Amino acid sequence: DQQVKQNSPSLSVQEGRISILNCDYTNSMFDYFLWYKKYPAEGPTFLISISSIKDKNEDGRFTVFLNKSAKHLSLHIVPSQPGDSAVYFCAAGQAGTALIFGKGTTLSVSS
Amino acid sequence: DAGVIQSPRHEVTEMGQEVTLRCKPISGHNSLFWYRQTMMRGLELLIYFNNNVPIDDSGMPEDRFSAKMPNASFSTLKIQPSEPRDSAVYFCASSPQGGLSYEQYFGPGTRLTVT
Numbered sequence: 001d002q003q004v005k006q007n008s009p010s011l012s013v014q015e016g017r018i019s020i021l022n023c024d025y026t027n028s029m030f031d032y033f034l035w036y037k038k039y040p041a042e043g044p045t046f047l048i049s050i051s052s053i054k055d056k057n058e059d060g061r062f063t064v065f066l067n068k069s070a071k072h073l074s075l076h077i078v079p080s081q082p083g084d085s086a087v088y089f090c091a092a093g094q095a096g097t098a099l100i101f102g103k104g105t106t107l108s109v110s111s
Numbered sequence: 112d113a114g115v116i117q118s119p120r121h122e123v124t125e126m127g128q129e130v131t132l133r134c135k136p137i138s139g140h141n142s143l144f145w146y147r148q149t150m151m152r153g154l155e156l157l158i159y160f161n162n163n164v165p166i167d168d169s170g171m172p173e174d175r176f177s178a179k180m181p182n183a184s185f186s187t188l189k190i191q192p193s194e195p196r197d198s199a200v201y202f203c204a205s206s207p208q209g210g211l212s213y214e215q216y217f218g219p220g221t222r223l224t225v226t
Contacts, residue, residue, distance in 0.1 A: 032213045043115070043202050043217030044154070089154060093213050098144070098167060103153030 003027045004092050006102035015111045019077040023090030023102055026071065030092040034099070035064060035075045038087040047088075048075070080109045115218035117203050123224045129191040132221045135184055136205030144215060145178055145188050146202040154202070160186065193225045 005024045013019045021035075031052040036044035050057040050064045050073070057064050063076045077084055090102040116135040124130055136143050144159040158168040160180045168178070175194070180186040190197055200222050204215040 034213060036217075041219065043204070043219050045217065046214050049213065098156050098159055099213065099215065100156075101146075101154040 002102075003030075004090055004100045004102040006088075006090050006105050008105050009103070010106040010108070012108045012110065013080045015082055015109055016079045019075075019080045019084065019107055019109065021075040021077075021088050021090075021105050021107065023073050023075075024071060025073075025092050027092070027094070027100075028068075028071065029094045031095065032093050033064070033066060033073050034091045034093075035062075036089040036091060036101075038089065038104070044089055077107075080107075082109050082111050085109045115203055115205050115216055117201075117218035117221050119221060120219065121222045121224075123226065124193055125226055126194055127192045128225075129189065130193045130197075130223060130225075132188040132201050132203075132223070134186045134188070134203030134218060136186070136203070137207070137216055138184065140205035140207045140216070141183070142206040142215075143180060143186050144204040144206070145186070146204065146217075148200045148202060148220070157188070190223075193223075195225045198223055198225050 003026050034049040035047040037047045038044040048059050048062050048064050050066050055066050066073045085108050087104045087106050089104045091099045093099040118133045142161050145157040146154050148154045157170045158178045159166055163180045178188045200220045202217050202220045204217040206215045
């Protein structure tokens with residue numbers, strides 16, 4: 001059973017608008033959450049993370065929100081740019097275990 | 112630093128052949144991870160090493176898969192014999208922290224096609 005789920009395989013957004021990517025998890029023991037971005041023919045690259053003791057972390061245009069009661073996190077990109085078009089992976093981890101990744105969401109930002 | 116280096120970038124082989132994928136982690140990183148990416152299953156962890164020692168290989172699909180890390184700067188993932196269902200992109204990643212680091216640095220991947 002998947003412990004980290006990204007239920008939307010794809011998302012299309014216009015340039016300048018907000019992109020919201022969602023991720024759900026089942027394991028309440030996860031204490032750290034990350035987002036990775038992947039371009040074609042490249043490996044995933046770290047984007048932003050959040051600890052379970054926080055509910056928001058912001059880095060420039062990227063903000064991650066964590067709702068522990070709902071076991072849900074989201075990545076907001078504002079404003080979206082064509083260069084943001086990529087596959088976004090949500091990942092979760094806890095002390096003593098490896099990261100578990102979702103299947104990814106493909107974001108397409110049109111100009 | 113050059114980042115995580117993987118070779119080959121592409122591999123096409125026939126069913127039954129042995130395949131060896133190679134990885135050079137970032138210098139100074141002491142954790143190394145092998146992942147497989149498929150459309151159906153997304154990004155799956157196959158095995159990870161800490162200080163060259165395999166810690167968890169529960170993600171290795173079957174005995175046809177094996178991984179080694181003879182030293183801190185090199186690791187291999189071997190499939191013998193290969194099957195068409197092994198076709199996927201295989202990523203290696205390394206981490207600078209001990210144990211199970213949360214932030215990992217990925218290589219560009221090896222696209223394996225087994226015909």
